[in-house]
Amino acid sequence: MIGGRVDSLPLNAAVTAALDPFGLQPRGWLMPGERSAPRLKNGTVSEAICLVGHGGGGFWPVFQTWHEMHPGTADPLDAWSKAVIEPIAALLGGEAVFPSDRPWHPFQQWAMAAEGLKPSPLGLLIHPEYGLWHGYRGAILFDDAGFTGEDAIANPATEAAASHPCDTCASRPCLSACPVEAFAPAGFAVSSCRDYLKLDEGQAGCMKSGCLAREACPVGRNYRYGAEQIRFHMAAYS
Template identity: 55%
Template sequence: MTAPSANADKTIETIRAALAPHGLFLRGTLNFASGEAAPLLADGRPAVSVVLVGNIGGSLWQPFDAWRCSLADRGGTDPLDNWSKAVIQPIAAACGATAYFPSDPPWQPFQQWAMRAEGLKPSPLGILIHPRFGLWHGYRAALGFDIPLGDTGERGTDHPCDRCSEKPCISACPAAALAGERFDVALCRSHLRTDAGRAGCLTSGCLSRDACPAGSRYRYPPEQLRFHMSALEV
């Protein structure tokens, strides 16, 4: 595989600077091996690399909320997705990249990319857990390039769940949705329809997520938690 060039490093720094005012970060890079399945660039060629773009803690909340409040329609039916595209697509175009979003088909394997690029593993909730940020992070897009790129993120060296013996996320769930081998979405949604669920998780955020000790200082602000929970169809 060809090594990243000086121009590639300059492109990455330009993107990093353009994302910063929006509370977004370059989260990690994945260079595809020859012949490996890769997303297609805008011109139909397979991408050589992708760099993940996302938030750390509540970093995007204030820029996003200011944008949403400035619009008569509050950003439409999917405001966070619409904001992400409004911010990231021009940056991608300016640097000759192709932007991919989790909400758009063909559905790209964002979690697989993140696990390879940042060395992350899933938590019992299904959310990828980061050694430093815990469960308080997310991916808003990926940028595809026709050149290899150097590392852009903070690669995990361990899995916080492996060194957590008490597993408070499991016992904190009022719906017992984490009692089995996989997170039970149906149990979670059923609980959120109850008075206790509406007064608890639906208002202040998932109690299991909040119970996780990893990255607790990156916890989303209350208004961001309410926004994300309100997006659930319960």
């Protein structure tokens, strides 16, 4: 059914149409270049990468319905992402890869190239519209994306993301919100954070209502995830 809708569309429109029912979107495209391009399973160097993700939590109800039908699935969000994105990639002549695959693909570097995003002081990339409330569920590699003329890289996100919100955020409330000051200049102190989350205080605070540092950022508040999604991500991370 998806095939019937998308196979006559230019590639970006086809990816958009195929992902839309699942609350996902093409986040941007990049041409990785010969040296840094990931290879497809047949050894061919990929010509183009389409990042697949979400701004806000629009995919969450679709995922929840799937999760209820697949109780007990290990790493359910990763499993759902594969169940959704792999067939779409195959339909469109590409091959899907995922942020959880080992060895890790450099999703944040790809996002910086594809969308013009930059890191926030928290390590998360910040988007001018979505703030810190966005993520990546996969990427589709194409060996021949067949780009021509106007359908080449239809990527409005690239222009939208040209500005960097942290540049004009003088007070940087994200940095003072963490109770264990996990965001040190040397990098994210994962163990300080995880140790804190095990305490009653952490369980009642960040584990229940989300990372206080992320919550402190004023950008993209309209895209903040719902309470259940926040708790799911915190549980998966801790």
